């Protein structure tokens with residue numbers, strides 16, 4: 303039917319013939335487009351599943367390790383954030399204390415910039431470089447979506463770098479960062495660390511389960527970011543010697559807790575304290591920032 307040529311004899315028949323041909327052509331194009339979209343979706347889901355395939359966990363990740371000590375002179379304050387958004391209230395299960403409004407966050411960054419702070423990543427602690435200003439580490443826990451919407455543009459504006467500890471199983475879930483956002487932030491200089499696969503209390507699960515949470519999350523995050531992941535964050539700050547052994551044997555070189563204190567001059571890099579920044583935290587009042 304399509305092969306038949308349209309003859310310009312009777313205008314009505316000719317027009318009908320042209321319409322028929324156009325319709326068939328449209329159907330062919332539509333099916334080609336549909337097929338390519340399905341193929342693309344299949345390709346992406348295969349790729350995602352490949353990235354999320356847990357690696358084999360090496361044996362003996364829990365073998366004893368002697369904690370190391372590093373010198374933190376001059377002091378390097380490590381700040382801990384979670385959400386950068388006004389507390390939404392309502393049924394939100396999270397504590398209001400982990401929400402810092404974008405306005406207050408801006409004021410805090412403004413103060414840091416005016417007081418000559420320069421942001422570094424935790425790797426600076428184990429491999430210090432010479433920097434011109436006062437070193438400071440900004441960290442964000444859990445990988446919430448709002449850090450892309452609010453914190454990321456402000457960090458770029460102030461030329462600050464931060465470390466984001468991700469719950470790997472939550473990547474691409476509603477309310478959390480997506481792979482695409484992580485890669486965009488990484489390209490802009492942001493650093494990513496592991497906050498386990500599913501945010502359990504690592505001290506109350508078996509060593510084998512803890513090894514999976516700690517080691518597999520590192521390997522999957524390395525596949526996503528294409529770079530070595532050496533920074534870890536203990537969920538809820540829960541830590542034991544057994545957990546620290548697994549973190550060390552998994553290849554992490556730094557790990558942060560939720561102990562809300564400055565670090566001593568000599569410190570175990572796998573037990574770093576952080577200053578808990580809340581919505582009403584005024585940086586000029588923080589002794590750890592004032593004395594540097």
Ligand SMILES: [Zn+2]
Nearest residue numbers: 443444537538
């Ligand atoms: Zn957390």
